[in-house]
Structure formats: C-alpha cells, structure tokens
Amino acid sequence: MILYFSGTGNSHYVANRIASATHDSLFSICQQMKDHQHGPIFSKTPLVFVLPTYGWRIPRMVEQWIEDTSFEGNLSAYFILTCGTGTGNAVGYCASLCRKKGFSFMGLSSIIMPENYIAMFPVPDAKQAAAIIQAAEPHISSSAERIHRQEPLPKEPISLIGRLESAVANPVLYACFIRAKGFYATDACVGCGQCEVLCPTNNITLLDGTPQWANHCIHCMACICRCPQEAIEYKKRSLGKPRYFLNP
C-alpha cells in the first residue's frame, strides 16, 4: 500500500509513479488527517510512506498520525521522502518510528524534487521544475523496482551536518517559523473555498467569503500554491514569486 501526504503535488506524483510500477494501491494520509481517521489499516503488501521532508524529517503531524494509527497485515515499511535539497538524518527518525510501531524498517530514499517552501525560499519556475523532475525520474524508478522486489533500499550517507539539521534545526524551524500567522488573502480572492477544502488540517475557514487561518497550520503550502487566483500571500515573502504545484 502506497500511503502519501502531499501539499503541492511532489509526493503525490512520486506515490503515483511507485503505485503504477508496483501495481499497488494508493492511500491518502491527507484525507485521513482531515477526517480524523486512524485506521485500522490493513495492507497485504509493504507499507510505503511517500512524504515531503519538513525540517530534515518527516512532517511532525504525519509522524503523529502514523503513531496514532493502527496497521495490520504486512508491517514492512519503506519511506520515500521528497525534498528540495536533502533529508539530513530523517532515516534515523523513521527507523526509530518503525521500532515504536513494530514495523520492519526497509530503508529510506531521498528524492530531490522542486522546492515548494515559498514562505521561506525561492521556488523554481515551470522550466526549472521540469528539469528537476526529469533528473529525479531514474531514482524514482530504481526505488520503485526495489520496493516491487521487496528488497531493502540502499543506505544513503548521513553527514554530521545532516544529523545536526534533523536534531537541532528541526525543532528551531517548528518553534520559530511553522505557524499560520502571516497568511492572508488579497483582493483577488473570489471566495471559492478551494483553500478550505485542500487544507489537510482543516485550519482554514471562510468567513464572509474570505479565508481565515486558525493556529494549527503545518506550512504544507497547499493553500498558497494551489489557490486558482494566486490570491494568497505569506507576509511579504511570497510577493512576486511563482506558485509551485505539480499536477500528480
């Protein structure tokens, strides 16, 4: 079973590619989180978690969802992390999550995809994004083949900096940056409610046709990047930047 979480489409795209190469089914963690569902989830095939990297680890709310959810059947677990540049020591934290859950850890692949963190960094334009995705294709295919053969994924090297990013920079990112304060809708908003539907944590509600953000945002960038009117901004940081979304 290919379980994915995706804000802006990268992980959904990779999950689709793996599902078709392994003839396995897709399962949306976003929808489960939105619906406050925690299984039980039964899978005959290994669990393949396809997730974005947030602060050199898997997104905290997804980790919590995995911890709180009961899984039955095949309890081998693969982790495929899409990222802009790297996953630090996410592998160490995924292995430890597997120990907690009684999963047999089958390894982690880091797949470099276009950066989506428009609230912090520049994001690529369409041409740059296409080139990054094309470069990722062989890695996606080789990971899918290994999963199909139920072989462990090759170990990736972890640098000292990578360990520090996951252990030290991750808590700093959550403490200082990951919050909803800063998002706002501009006059271009037509009140279509797409942001409310897309938000995986039900953090957005429309008040008199205008989106309002509560305080359990996970910075997935779905609202700002997928607004059909490009009517959402984050402080001054997103002004003038292209929106990034990959159609899975």
Ligand SMILES: Cc1cc2nc3c(=O)[nH]c(=O)nc-3n(C[C@H](O)[C@H](O)[C@H](O)COP(=O)(O)O)c2cc1C
């Ligand atoms: C809150 C946040 C934190 C991120 N942290 C990292 C990171 O630590 N390392 C990295 O390489 N990319 C990081 N990124 C980039 C995403 O992991 C990457 O673009 C991913 O493919 C997005 O997947 P999605 O389109 O499925 O949401 C971060 C993005 C966001 C929104």
